[in-house]
Amino acid sequence: MNIFDRKINFDALLKFSHITPSTQQHLKKVYASFALCMFVAAAGAYVHVVTHFIQAGLLSALGSLGLMIWLMTTPHSHETEQKRLGLLAGFAFLTGVGLGPALEFCIAINPSIIPTAFMGTAMIFTCFTLSALYARRRSYLFLGGILMSAMSLMLLSSLGNLFFGSIWLFQANLYLGLMVMCGFVLFDTQLIIEKAENGDKDYIWHCVDLFLDFVTLFRKLMMILAMNEKDKKKEKK
Structure with missing residues (x-):
């Protein structure tokens, strides 16, 4: 028997029997919106790099927070879909x-x-997303409490590090944050599925959760690579 004659059934790989068809349609909308967000965010990053607007970091943070609150307070309906x-x-x-x-x-x-950080983030996000989609329903929802506790610990250590100025604590927060965000990709993906199964079809707000996970992952991985590159340059000197 020639093992190379075996055919891989890609249709079977893409079937999620434990997810209802309506939720699968909902997930398609979520990830389509996610792709839109990635394209628009890339345009925003390009604009900043080209214009070199110094105050853009603070102003954009306030603006994005305001728009997120506006989006959150705008009710989900067919009439408000284009606005949202x-x-x-x-x-x-x-x-x-x-x-x-x-x-x-x-x-x-x-x-x-x-590009290295982006490709790494895309691979991590894809792997953990597929893990969440193929896993049994609710199997990763227990991570919620653990992840929030870890986030609180990281926040406290970051505030404390403002006084200590420890580079080791800063790097530890980066690596721990990277692991925590991987957990959030698992948790948020399964939470979106669970919400959709229970009738919450707000794909726009669900997209925000995944988009923030990706951006935070990308930022942390980028900073880790930058710190490692700086260390290499110092060693060469």
């Missing part, structure tokens, strides 16, 4: 602009950090 998509696009654009200072920092060290 516009708010989502604006939020994604300003989030991309907010990445500008970190991008410029990495470009100054080594421009190759950015």
